[in-house]
Amino acid sequence: MERKKNPFWFWLINGLIALVILVFIIQNWGVVTFTFLGLKLEGYGFLVFLIIFLLGFFSGWLWSYYRGQQQKRQANMEQQTHKLED
Numbered sequence: 001m002e003r004k005k006n007p008f009w010f011w012l013i014n015g016l017i018a019l020v021i022l023v024f025i026i027q028n029w030g031v032v033t034f035t036f037l038g039l040k041l042e043g044y045g046f047l048v049f050l051i052i053f054l055l056g057f058f059s060g061w062l063w064s065y066y067r068g069q070q071q072k073r074q075a076n077m078e079q080q081t082h083k084l085e086d
Contacts, residue, residue: 024049 028045035041041048 025046032045
């Protein structure tokens with residue numbers, strides 16, 4: 001018999017996360033100037049933070065993907081070595 005999941009905690013946690021995000025957006029609504037390598041960009045503060053967060057997330061995902069491919073390649077080489085030994 002499968003136990004039904006209680007959606008209360010799911011919606012409570014997601015509601016709290018949405019509330020924190022909304023407060024963050026409201027507090028960082030002002031226009032900010034962002035300078036990078038001599039390039040000046042102006043935009044809303046929360047969008048600048050969102051872009052920086054997404055770039056960090058993407059770079060972390062790429063690193064994880066690269067490491068996974070490396071480990072998979074190493075495992076394949078070990079399997080081929082064991083086949084040759086047998």
